[in-house]
Every structure is written in C-alpha cells, then in structure tokens.
Amino acid sequence: MYNNPYSRVNAVNYAITYALTPNPNYKYFPLIGDNGGDCTNFISQCLRAGGASMVYNASHPWWYNHNGNSSTKNDTWSIPWAVAHSLYWTIKVNYEKKLSGPKGLEVNDINKLQIGDLIFYEDAAGKIFHSAIITAMPNGYPLISQHSFEALNIPYEKTWRPNKVHFLQITI
Numbered sequence: 001m002y003n004n005p006y007s008r009v010n011a012v013n014y015a016i017t018y019a020l021t022p023n024p025n026y027k028y029f030p031l032i033g034d035n036g037g038d039c040t041n042f043i044s045q046c047l048r049a050g051g052a053s054m055v056y057n058a059s060h061p062w063w064y065n066h067n068g069n070s071s072t073k074n075d076t077w078s079i080p081w082a083v084a085h086s087l088y089w090t091i092k093v094n095y096e097k098k099l100s101g102p103k104g105l106e107v108n109d110i111n112k113l114q115i116g117d118l119i120f121y122e123d124a125a126g127k128i129f130h131s132a133i134i135t136a137m138p139n140g141y142p143l144i145s146q147h148s149f150e151a152l153n154i155p156y157e158k159t160w161r162p163n164k165v166h167f168l169q170i171t172i
Contacts, residue, residue, distance in 0.1 A: 006102075006172040008116030011050030015133045018042065019145035019152040026064065027072040029082060029148075037148030041082045043118060043131045047102045050116060052172045055101040060090055062101045085128040088120045091168065104168030113142055117169050121162035130160045 022028045022038065026045055031037040044064065048054070054063040061078035068074045080086040088104075095103035104118060115137055121130040132144035136153050143153040156165070 004171045011046045011116045014049035015145045031148045039148045040084045042147040044081045052102040084131045088128040103171045120166040122164040124163040
C-alpha cells in the first residue's frame with residue numbers, strides 16, 4: 001500500500017467536482033424505481049481520475065469508450081465500470097491476484113481508510129447494490145460523495161440502508 005501510484009487527491013478532486021453535477025462527458029445512468037443508478041459509473045470515473053488504467057481483456061475488464069463526438073449516446077462500457085456488484089468483485093480479485101487495473105483490499109476498520117478509498121453497500125440477499133468514495137475524513141470519520149442520489153461529503157451511514165458495509169483500500 002505504501003508504493004501506490006493511485007492519486008487519492010486527483011480522485012477526490014474529481015469526485016468533489018462532479019458529485020452534485022455529473023460530468024457531461026460520460027453517460028449518466030438515472031435511478032429508475034429501485035433499479036439502476038449512476039453510483040458505480042461515477043466511482044469508476046473517480047478511479048480513472050486517480051490514475052487507474054482501463055483494462056480491455058476478457059478476464060477482468062474495466063473500461064469506458066467514448067464512441068461519439070460530444071454525445072454520450074453511443075458510448076460503451078464494461079459491466080464492472082457501471083455495476084456495483086461487478087466493480088466490487090473485480091477490484092477485490094485484481095488485488096488478490098495482482099492483476100492490472102484498480103485494486104481493493106477489504107478492511108474492517110474505518111481507521112485504516114483514507115480519502116479516495118471506496119465503500120460498498122450490501123443488501124440482505126448478499127448483493128452489493130451501491131458504491132461511494134471517501135472524500136473527507138474529519139477526525140478520522142469517513143464522509144462520502146456519491147451518485148444515485150447525488151451527494152457531497154455526507155456521513156457514510158446516511159446513504160442507502162445496507163445489511164453490511166464493505167470498506168476497500170484502493171491501489172492501482
């Protein structure tokens with residue numbers, strides 16, 4: 001974790017810039033009922049801003065392609081780029097197997113977290129359904145920024161009601 005080229009500052013600055021007003025250069029995924037949402041698309045953008053390289057292979061893809069001039073309607077992306085459950089497992093496996101792309105070591109202690117680390121939220125059925133980025137740590141307490149709903153520097157417990165919360169230390 002000490003020799004980590006991940007720029008937490010760049011990831012957090014990106015998150016703060018686009019937490020409340022999504023970046024128009026990326027497709028926005030609206031929340032429809034209890035489905036969909038832009039949370040993981042936003043988190044992937046933050047990881048990219050922090051220096052994570054896109055991965056185009058079949059075994060652990062993580063990428064976003066702009067396929068138009070100024071419109072995002074023809075853009076394409078990998079499933080882990082935009083789906084919380086898939087991103088969670090992709091970055092955990094990347095860490096465990098020392099693969100390319102963003103990586104995450106799961107920890108149980110919030111005192112081990114820093115700005116730029118991620119929090120994933122799990123429902124009662126065991127599915128990861130939401131993701132957020134830590135953008136401030138006043139007195140060692142994580143504040144998050146997220147999409148679906150758009151929020152900037154809110155307490156990590158004040159978001160969706162999870163059955164379990166997963167804390168991931170991020171490396172690239």
